[in-house]
Amino acid sequence: MVRAVAILSLAVVMSEVTCANSAGVKGDFEYGQYLAAECVTCHSTVGLDKGIPAIIGWEEASFISVINAYKSKELENPAMQTIAGRLDDEQIASLALYFASLPEEN
Amino acid sequence: MTKLNRRQFSTLLGSTVAAGALSMPNITGAASHGAKPKVVVIGGGAGGATAARYIAKDSKGAVEVILIEPTKRYYTCFFSNLYLGGFRDYDSIGHGYDALANNHGINVVHDWAASVDSSNKSVTLASGASISYDKLVLSPGIDMKYDSVPGYSVEAQTKMPHGWKSGTQVQIIKHRIASMREGGTFVMVPPPNPFRCPPGPYERTSMIAHYLTKHNPTAKIIVLDTKPKFSKQGLFQDGWERHYAGMIDWIAPDVHGGIKNVNAATMEIETDLDTFKADAACIIPAQKAGAIAALAGVTDGDWVPVMPASMATKADPNIHVLGDASIAKSMPKSGFSANSQAKVVANAIRGELTDSKVFDARFANTCWSLISENDGIKVGASYKAGAEKIDVVDKFISKNGEDEATRKATYEESEGWYAGITADMFS
Numbered sequence: 001m002v003r004a005v006a007i008l009s010l011a012v013v014m015s016e017v018t019c020a021n022s023a024g025v026k027g028d029f030e031y032g033q034y035l036a037a038e039c040v041t042c043h044s045t046v047g048l049d050k051g052i053p054a055i056i057g058w059e060e061a062s063f064i065s066v067i068n069a070y071k072s073k074e075l076e077n078p079a080m081q082t083i084a085g086r087l088d089d090e091q092i093a094s095l096a097l098y099f100a101s102l103p104e105e106n
Numbered sequence: 107m108t109k110l111n112r113r114q115f116s117t118l119l120g121s122t123v124a125a126g127a128l129s130m131p132n133i134t135g136a137a138s139h140g141a142k143p144k145v146v147v148i149g150g151g152a153g154g155a156t157a158a159r160y161i162a163k164d165s166k167g168a169v170e171v172i173l174i175e176p177t178k179r180y181y182t183c184f185f186s187n188l189y190l191g192g193f194r195d196y197d198s199i200g201h202g203y204d205a206l207a208n209n210h211g212i213n214v215v216h217d218w219a220a221s222v223d224s225s226n227k228s229v230t231l232a233s234g235a236s237i238s239y240d241k242l243v244l245s246p247g248i249d250m251k252y253d254s255v256p257g258y259s260v261e262a263q264t265k266m267p268h269g270w271k272s273g274t275q276v277q278i279i280k281h282r283i284a285s286m287r288e289g290g291t292f293v294m295v296p297p298p299n300p301f302r303c304p305p306g307p308y309e310r311t312s313m314i315a316h317y318l319t320k321h322n323p324t325a326k327i328i329v330l331d332t333k334p335k336f337s338k339q340g341l342f343q344d345g346w347e348r349h350y351a352g353m354i355d356w357i358a359p360d361v362h363g364g365i366k367n368v369n370a371a372t373m374e375i376e377t378d379l380d381t382f383k384a385d386a387a388c389i390i391p392a393q394k395a396g397a398i399a400a401l402a403g404v405t406d407g408d409w410v411p412v413m414p415a416s417m418a419t420k421a422d423p424n425i426h427v428l429g430d431a432s433i434a435k436s437m438p439k440s441g442f443s444a445n446s447q448a449k450v451v452a453n454a455i456r457g458e459l460t461d462s463k464v465f466d467a468r469f470a471n472t473c474w475s476l477i478s479e480n481d482g483i484k485v486g487a488s489y490k491a492g493a494e495k496i497d498v499v500d501k502f503i504s505k506n507g508e509d510e511a512t513r514k515a516t517y518e519e520s521e522g523w524y525a526g527i528t529a530d531m532f533s
Binding site: 035078 | 465502
């Protein structure tokens with residue numbers, strides 16, 4: 001249920017933040033891959049999607065919106081707020097670039 | 107082990123670097139000029155397996171990686187409490203090393219590291235073989251300080267298991283709680299700080315209470331703590347009151363006066379307050395870095411001082427120590443911490459050996475604990491490398507009074523994390 005709420009609020013946030021993705025900051029793929037190592041401990045790179053959502057293959061704009069929503073605490077989950085809270089725009093864009101490159105699960 | 111579907115399998119195959127060709131490198135060859143740089147990793151747990159995997163995966167074959175781990179199947183300490191509580195079967199917490207060899211070309215050597223010659227940069231195995239290295243990663247976890255509990259010993263651990271390194275010891279605990287007489291007493295002695303998995307003894311208490319509530323509801327649990335307070339104390343004690351009222355008696359050291367003696371033959375635990383007769387017991391002694399760390403000459407006291415930005419030891423820049431064996435203050439000794447530190451180590455080592463880019467050291471940890479069915483709690487933080495220690499950036503902890511949905515989601519999150527971290531270590 002919490003997750004359903006999170007996804008719902010996520011959709012709302014995303015619709016409100018269209019095209020506002022981090023003021024056009026460009027991501028660095030290699031940096032994104034390094035930073036992503038922190039994410040995949042829980043989210044995995046093969047989209048296990050069990051208890052914790054799979055984040056591979058997301059569109060960059062969606063990824064950026066969601067991380068920013070955790071950063072601003074619009075989305076709940078203290079673990080994600082802590083992780084997102086210290087990411088700057090370049091780091092978020094780099095992560096978005098990397099995760100978008102991973103093939104989405106069927 | 108997580109099953110891969112056809113597409114996931116193809117993805118992994120796609121990232122495989124000449125696995126066949128690299129599966130049997132010559133381990134006795136010198137780390138000579140012109141050859142590939144060689145990294146030897148000792149210990150195949152959350153720190154070592156992750157470090158080996160990231161160095162091999164991200165160097166794309168440019169670095170030879172040898173992983174030394176005595177066991178062929180690794181049973182995780184994390185989630186071993188859920189096995190005790192009946193939420194997991196034993197097989198589900200066991201993992202093999204085949205994928206590290208097949209997918210990443212890591213040479214997995216099942217042997218004990220017997221000694222380290224840091225001046226000649228070589229490791230000798232129990233079998234007698236010698237392996238040279240350019241960089242050595244030690245992730246040996248913990249050893250028990252048996253004599254920290256009067257009367258306790260390696261011989262006593264079968265009747266009074268510590269169960270703090272997973273494996274057979276945890277299976278013995280499961281057997282002993284299942285064999286307790288009706289209305290019997292389980293005695294738990296948690297270790298003094300610092301130790302592996304700070305919330306672990308209290309999650310274990312919760313899981314044993316969960317089991318006993320179902321199978322032996324008049325049984326009692328006595329926790330004779332060696333510390334006046336413990337991790338997530340308010341959350342655990344609130345949960346114990348809600349789920350196991352009257353079953354668990356946690357006794358602080360200023361009340362019981364300290365553990366004076368344990369006797370495995372009579373199953374008695376003696377304190378100033380009373381001598382407790384146990385039907386089953388779990389005695390977790392004080393701990394120290396796994397023995398190879400001291401043999402490598404990098405310890406200071408019981409643990410290993412490291413440089414926060416690379417986890418290189420203060421004693422030898424070519425030996426990196428991570429996980430429970432290291433002094434990684436302010437991070438707790440946890441599987442999550444070790445996995446996080448491994449990525450910093452891998453990045454630093456690749457940078458030194460292959461001139462790849464070295465990024466800012468950053469760390470994270472979350473410790474989930476299960477109190478009862480669908481009642482999960484968590485504590486965690488993000489960290490950065492300071493000059494002298496690893497500093498907290500931000501932190502969080504579950505709160506008393508959270509609704510059932512939140513607690514259930516926290517438990518489900520922990521299941522997701524288990525699947526994620528074990529894939530991050532072993533796939």
